[in-house]
Amino acid sequence: MKAKKRFGQNFLIDNTYINRIIDSINVFSNDLIIEIGPGQGALTKRLKTKDCELIAYEIDEELKPILDSLIDASTHIYYQDFLTVQNIATSKEIVIVGNLPYYITTPILEHIIKLNLNPKEVIIMVQKEVADRFLAREHTKEYGYFTLWLKYFFEMERICDVPPKAFNPAPKVMSTVLKLKRRENKPQIDINKYQQLLKDSFKQKRKKLKNNLTNYDWSKIKEILTLNNLSEDVRAEELKEEIFIEIVNKL
Numbered sequence: 001m002k003a004k005k006r007f008g009q010n011f012l013i014d015n016t017y018i019n020r021i022i023d024s025i026n027v028f029s030n031d032l033i034i035e036i037g038p039g040q041g042a043l044t045k046r047l048k049t050k051d052c053e054l055i056a057y058e059i060d061e062e063l064k065p066i067l068d069s070l071i072d073a074s075t076h077i078y079y080q081d082f083l084t085v086q087n088i089a090t091s092k093e094i095v096i097v098g099n100l101p102y103y104i105t106t107p108i109l110e111h112i113i114k115l116n117l118n119p120k121e122v123i124i125m126v127q128k129e130v131a132d133r134f135l136a137r138e139h140t141k142e143y144g145y146f147t148l149w150l151k152y153f154f155e156m157e158r159i160c161d162v163p164p165k166a167f168n169p170a171p172k173v174m175s176t177v178l179k180l181k182r183r184e185n186k187p188q189i190d191i192n193k194y195q196q197l198l199k200d201s202f203k204q205k206r207k208k209l210k211n212n213l214t215n216y217d218w219s220k221i222k223e224i225l226t227l228n229n230l231s232e233d234v235r236a237e238e239l240k241e242e243i244f245i246e247i248v249n250k251l
Contacts, residue, residue: 010099010167010168010169010170010171011039011040011042011099011167011168012039012042012043012099012125012162012166012167013042013166013167013168014162014165014166014167016166017160017162017166017177018042018043018046019046020159020160020177021043021097021123021125021159021177022043022046022047022049024123024159024177024179025047025050025095025097025121025123026095026120026121027050027052027093027095028052028093029051029052030052030092030093031052031053031092031093031094031095031120032052032053032054032055032090032092032093032094032095033047033050033052033053033054033055033094033095033096033097034055034056034057034088034094034095034096034097034117034119035047035054035055035056035057035096035097035098036056036057036082036096036097036098036100036108036124037057037058037059037082037098037099037100037101038056038057038058038063038067038077039058039060039063039099040063040066040067041063041066041067041070043097043099044056044067044070044075045070047097048070048074048075051074052074053074053075053076053092054074054075054076055076055078055088056075056076056077056078057078057080057081057082057085058077058078058079059079059080059081059082060079061079064077064079082108082111083104083107083108083111085111085115086115087115088115088117093119093120094117094118094119094120095119095120095121095122095123096112096117096119096121096122096123096124097122097123097124098123098124098125099124099125100124100125100126102126102127102130102171102173105124105126105127105130106130106146109122109124109150113149113153118182119182120181120182121179121180121181121182122154122178122179122180123159123177123178123179123180124177124178124180125162125175125176125177125178126175126176126178127171127173127174127175127176128161128173128174128175128176129173130176131158131176131178132176133146133147134146134147134150134156134178135147135156135158135178138237138238138239138240139237139238140237141205141237143237144202144205144237145198145199145201145202148198148241148244149195149198150180151183151241152183152186152187152191152194152241153180153182153183153186154180154181154182154183155180155181155182155183156178156179156180156181157178157179157181158176158177158178158179159176159177159178159179160176160177161174161175161176161177162174162175162176162177163175187245189245189248189249190248193248193251194244194245194248197213197216197244197247197248197251198244200212200213200215200216201213201236201239201244202236202237205235205236205237206235207235208232208233208234208235209221209234209235209236209239210232210233212236216251217251220247220250220251221247221250221251223250224243224246224247224250225243227246228243228246230243
């Protein structure tokens, strides 16, 4: 079975890294694992040993001869694009696992948030450059809108970096396994207004915050900046999450 470029397929074949992923997953028998993009099933076979319900979404129907052999009473395979899933009805705690196509990593994470799945863990393989952006700290060029948006929902950690040779075919970039744990004590905010504030604040990163937020009440934002000993000339990448939270609540 050849990997298809249009689906961004790079199959993980190195057991060292499969083991690292499996060992990082914390599930109980009454939990639900959702796997995104099982591919040839290398990870799926190991997920089945967790002895809980497993649902996998695979876009490539040509993989059916391989994946259908893994179906049983507790393992279900759906041949559809995960981004088209509109609802997953369950009362179980959810753990999401996936070796994500690099070009749709962000849309998939946005979709998980949009579905209100509220997973207790998300363990994903992504391009290292993308992982660096998700984990970025303020005052760095990688720090941006999606860094803060993910941070609101999850506590993130790097499990390990994965070299190209661990895949077939080998990608041209390094990969990273990330673990996102549900953030239990999220700040109380209007989530839609917060997302819009973040998008607007970072829409032109080289500009000052004031120039990106011309449609906002700057006097209220200035008040928060002053309380935090920050200049009006500050850029979005210099602000911690706590300050953005203060700003959206003030507005």
